[in-house]
Amino acid sequence: MTTRQELLSHFDALLQPERFKDYGPNGLQVEGRPEIHRIVSGVTASRALIDAAIRQEADAIFVHHGLFWRGMDGRVTGWMKQRLQRLLAHDINLFAYHLPLDAHPELGNNAQLGRVLGWQADQRFGDQELGFAAHADFAGAADLAAHVQAVLGRSVTLADPEDARPIRRVAWCTGGAQGFFEAAIAAGADAFLTGEISEPQAHLARETGVAFIAAGHHATERYGAPAVAAHVAAQLGLSHEFIEIDNPA
Known part of the structure; x- marks a missing residue:
């Protein structure tokens, strides 16, 4: 077990998001429970991935494509409401790193x-x-x-x-x-x-x-998120699983 803040600190130390000019916020995008035992990683914070993480009883999700992007509509309706509703109802933390995850010289x-x-x-x-x-x-x-x-x-x-x-x-x-x-x-x-x-x-x-x-x-882009999440999970003694959500793109 570790804390949400310690997990965030490990991700930030590894990926150094402050070095990048990006299209959205890197780091903790949705706050969930303070104690972390199990991480699920995936490419995109889709409803399908969130539902899979719920089934796996994950405390945190780590992705490349998060929920929030520069210039997007800020209203919480439709698909955004459905994704956020699930995360909040199940108290799951969402961590997302975009360009920092692309750039890491070994795990990105x-x-x-x-x-x-x-x-x-x-x-x-x-x-x-x-x-x-x-x-x-x-x-x-x-x-x-x-x-x-x-x-x-x-x-x-x-x-x-x-x-x-x-x-x-x-x-x-x-x-x-x-x-x-x-x-x-x-x-x-x-x-x-x-x-x-x-x-x-x-x-x-x-x-x-x-x-x-x-x-x-x-x-x-389906290789960086599991590599980083597995690395940090091993450092902190956490359980980790990568969940592949098929995407033709």
Whole structure:
């Protein structure tokens, strides 16, 4: 058993949210019971995850995507009411860390995605150094895309360059980081991997010779939260379980 404040202090010390300019509040988003025995982790604080945490009798939930974002409607109605109602009725703490969880050099989303795909980052790039890059060895973009698809267990979108070339440097940034593509190109990548693709990236891939792979927002961000929660739970002697809520995004 530990206290809510001690758990928060461990998360903050590990992830250092004060270093980041983010889109919403990092840390404790919903206050629950003061004593913590069991943590559930997940990607998003959805109703499905909250209901699963209730069934597991969790005292705290740790996620990447919390409930509150800059510029959102502040009224507590509809889906927001349903999520908050469940958390408050069952006295469950909600901890959420967005960019700090992406950026952690060992346990974060980018580091853990690299681990899963077999890459050890040796370079950081982009805004707030959220992008990671590493040596790779693939005959071409199609081989890289096939590797990612096999490891993550889902189809990917490949924007293939007109001039095919071997992949010797791969860059990545999980989630909705398609805006990092130009920074990845400038950093010397032969291919860039993220979760989503927007209209401009296909043209840039064709014109620059750098491949672009969109492998799913959720699919690329499902490794950091359980890694961090398991690490802190082990430090504090707490029970931890990661709950996967399927998401096609």
